Structures are given as structure tokens and as C-alpha cells.
Amino acid sequence: MDKQKQKTAALRSAGLRKAVQAGWGILTNAYINGFLPGDPVIYQGPLKQLCVPGMNCYSCPGALGSCPIGSMQAIFDGRTRGIGAYVIGYLAIIGLFIGRFICGWFCLFGLIQELLYKIPTPKLTVPEKPDKILRYLKYLILLVMVFLLPFYYRSQYGAGEPFFCKYICPVGTLEGGIPLVLLNSMMRGALGWLFRWKFLLLILCASASIFIYRPFCKYICPLGAFYGLFQKVSLIRMRVDREKCVDCGICVRTCKMNVDPHKTPNDSECIRCRACIKACPMHALTMKIGPGPEPLQERVAAQADQPLGERR
Amino acid sequence: MKREVPLKVTIALIPLAMALCAFGIYRGEVAVVLAKAINICMECIGLG
Incomplete structure (x- = not known):
């Protein structure tokens, strides 16, 4: 009986978390006009000065806030040659209060991976040694693709690039690229190798999520890596x-x-x-x-x- | 068993993080974030 009660409580808790994840995802992507067909219009109001705490592409037609990882790279690339203090400080405040609680409760892409994992198939457990090595990959991505390359690289025209967003991030493809391309014929005409590459990464990530629990969060996500640094010192x-x-x-x-x-x-x-x-x-x-x-x-x-x- | 980080370390770090964030605001980094976010990021969606 006690076991049954416990199971019910666990299910209720999991349901509550899913509801919070979904509610937060809807709330932060509630700009309806962005989803209307025709010329792509994304939200341009003052809320975009703020970053959402989880991974959420600011080019999603419904996005009301900014992506912290994209913003950090944009600051490095900015004319003021920013040091990313605004976003780093903001994320550090969140990390110091709650650590990776954001990943579990307020990340739409995390929820999408969890839902894919619910598809009834045999599940894979990555063996301990490769799993341990692969977990360091997200720290390497944070350091190289989010900090170093966007900060130091400049093209011959003096422009920088958001390396993580451009070459890796499947969130931008899913939440921004696909809806915008579907809604706008001009954009469909502009598709090239980069879109195909990012689409392939998205398919790989989504397929892996069916068999492995949240593979993007475990191995790739630079935001999870950043919050992870605060786990041992966070208030909660x-x-x-x-x-x-x-x-x-x-x-x-x-x-x-x-x-x-x-x-x-x-x-x-x-x-x-x-x-x-x-x-x-x-x-x-x-x-x-x-x-x-x-x-x-x-x-x-x-x-x-x-x-x-x-x-x- | 490793000893846990004392709470006073966390409490000392929070104002530092706030100061860092404020420094970024003072440097005008919020405007850079807004300028990037209100336009479609072609790189992010795989077109640029």
C-alpha cells in the first residue's frame, strides 16, 4: 500500500513538472502574430532585452525573450566588444540560486526530448566510460563554441559569428528555422547546405532522444554546462x-x-x-x-x- | 565524504554575480542583446 502511495506521488510530481515545463514553454513563446503566414514578423518589444533562463531560440516566431547562449555570442560580436558580463552575471545569479533546476523545470527543449523518450522502444544506456567522457563535451562546447571562437574570430569584413548557434544548435532549427521556413516561401528559396547540416543534427538529436534520456542536455548543451558549475554552491x-x-x-x-x-x-x-x-x-x-x-x-x-x- | 560548500560562500557570490550583471548593463550590453533578438538570426535558423 505504501509502495502504491509512493508511486502515485511520484507520478503526480512528474505530471506537475511536465505541466510547468509545457506552461513555461507556451508562456515564453506566446507571440501569436509570429505564427501567421506571410512575411516573417518576430516579437520586437522590450521583453527581448531579457533572456529566458533555458534554451529557447530568439528567432522562434513566438519567442518573447532572448536566448542566453545566443545573446552571449552576440555581445562578444557586438561593436562595443562586450565581455558578456550582462548575460554571464544573469546566468550566474540563476545558477547560484537554483543550479540546474532550470534544466529540469523550465527548458522547452528538455521537455521535447523527454516526450520523445516516452516513445515505447528499447532504451539505451551509454556505457559508463564513454558516457563520462562525452559529458565533458558540453564544457568544451561552452568554452570553444560559445566563448573563445565568437570572442576572437573575425572575418575579413570584421564580422564575428555565433559559432554554437550557427553550426550546432538544434534548438534554433526546431523552434526558429522550421516554422519560419514553413511560413515563408522566400525563406524556403534561401535554403542551403547550412540548413541541411543543422536539420541533420536536429534529426540525429531527436532520434537519439527516443533511445537515450535527454542526450542533448547530457552531452551538448552549453547552458546546462554553465549551470552545472554552480550545482555545488547553489542556494538550493x-x-x-x-x-x-x-x-x-x-x-x-x-x-x-x-x-x-x-x-x-x-x-x-x-x-x-x-x-x-x-x-x-x-x-x-x-x-x-x-x-x-x-x-x-x-x-x-x-x-x-x-x-x-x-x-x- | 566531501565536505559541502558553506552557505556563506554562496551568499558572498550572489552580490558578485549581481555586480557583474550590473556592469554589463552599464556597458550597454542590453542594447546589443535587444538589437540581435529583434531581428531574425539567420545563422541560428540555418540560413546565414
Whole structure:
């Protein structure tokens, strides 16, 4: 009975997360005029000064906010030769408060991958060693394609390029490219090798998502890599109550991001979806502000060094 | 078991991040973001 209750609670929590993801996706892409056929018109109001916290192409016909990764590259390319302080600072504030919670709850592309993963097929688990190596790829992409190349590269005409958006990002193709090309015949006429390349990447990413849980987030996403840097210092953190944990491993088996929540609760790969919290039969996992209390053994060892009167 | 990062480190980093963001605003980076975002980014959608 208890198990049944727990399963229901886990399902309800997963449903709530999906609703938040979908609601956020609709809310941030609610510019209806952009979806009308004819000349492409995207939203041009003041909200576009702000970045949405998740991956969301600002050329999506419905987008009301800016893409943080695209904006960062645009600043590097700008005439003022920006240092990206506005976007880096903004993302750091979010990361310092909630870490990768954004990835789990407020990313439309994350939701799309999750829905594709629901297609009933045999699922793949990438073996541990290649998986571990591939996880570093997103940090390399962040460093090279988002920071270094857009900052230093200039064409013979002095123009820079948003390397990540141009050559890798499948989000722009899905949310911006495809709808705009479908809605506008002039754009259809301008399709070339770049669109075909990006379309191929999108197909690869979407196909991989059917068999592997959120492959873009695990291996490619520079935004997830950036937020991941703050996981261990963020205000909101996962905690394990060592006195309740019985090492049953249910949390490990539940985690689709292949994190071991009872060993590394604030792993940089955790998207804070709370599935492990709901699955834990001992209620040993929680998400709270700040680090958890010291484990009992460490507390006892620390107290043993103190004079009797000063012990807690 | 590794010791966790104390909360005071986080609390010290938040104003630094805010200052960084404010510095970017002061430098006019918001206008650059807006200028990029209100036009269709041909590179992003695979046309440019």
C-alpha cells in the first residue's frame, strides 16, 4: 500500500513538472502574430532585452525573450566588444540560486526530448566510460563554441559569428528555422547546405532522444554546462539524511540522468527533477536551502575533540 | 565524504554575480542583446 502511495506521488510530481515545463514553454513563446503566414514578423518589444533562463531560440516566431547562449555570442560580436558580463552575471545569479533546476523545470527543449523518450522502444544506456567522457563535451562546447571562437574570430569584413548557434544548435532549427521556413516561401528559396547540416543534427538529436534520456542536455548543451558549475554552491541543494539512508539504490535506479543521488546529491549532471526524492522509500533525500547537517559519524568525531562543556 | 560548500560562500557570490550583471548593463550590453533578438538570426535558423 505504501509502495502504491509512493508511486502515485511520484507520478503526480512528474505530471506537475511536465505541466510547468509545457506552461513555461507556451508562456515564453506566446507571440501569436509570429505564427501567421506571410512575411516573417518576430516579437520586437522590450521583453527581448531579457533572456529566458533555458534554451529557447530568439528567432522562434513566438519567442518573447532572448536566448542566453545566443545573446552571449552576440555581445562578444557586438561593436562595443562586450565581455558578456550582462548575460554571464544573469546566468550566474540563476545558477547560484537554483543550479540546474532550470534544466529540469523550465527548458522547452528538455521537455521535447523527454516526450520523445516516452516513445515505447528499447532504451539505451551509454556505457559508463564513454558516457563520462562525452559529458565533458558540453564544457568544451561552452568554452570553444560559445566563448573563445565568437570572442576572437573575425572575418575579413570584421564580422564575428555565433559559432554554437550557427553550426550546432538544434534548438534554433526546431523552434526558429522550421516554422519560419514553413511560413515563408522566400525563406524556403534561401535554403542551403547550412540548413541541411543543422536539420541533420536536429534529426540525429531527436532520434537519439527516443533511445537515450535527454542526450542533448547530457552531452551538448552549453547552458546546462554553465549551470552545472554552480550545482555545488547553489542556494538550493539536495541533501541526503545519512541516518535515514539505507543504501537501497532505488534513487540510483530512478535517476535518468545517471547520477548517484545518495553519493553525490549535488552532482553537476543532476537536473533537480526530484524523481529520486519522490522515489526514496526512507524519505532520506530532500531539496532545501544550504548544505545539510554533517553526517552523524563526523559530528561525533568533531565533538570528541571538544571539551565536555562545549559539546552540542 | 566531501565536505559541502558553506552557505556563506554562496551568499558572498550572489552580490558578485549581481555586480557583474550590473556592469554589463552599464556597458550597454542590453542594447546589443535587444538589437540581435529583434531581428531574425539567420545563422541560428540555418540560413546565414
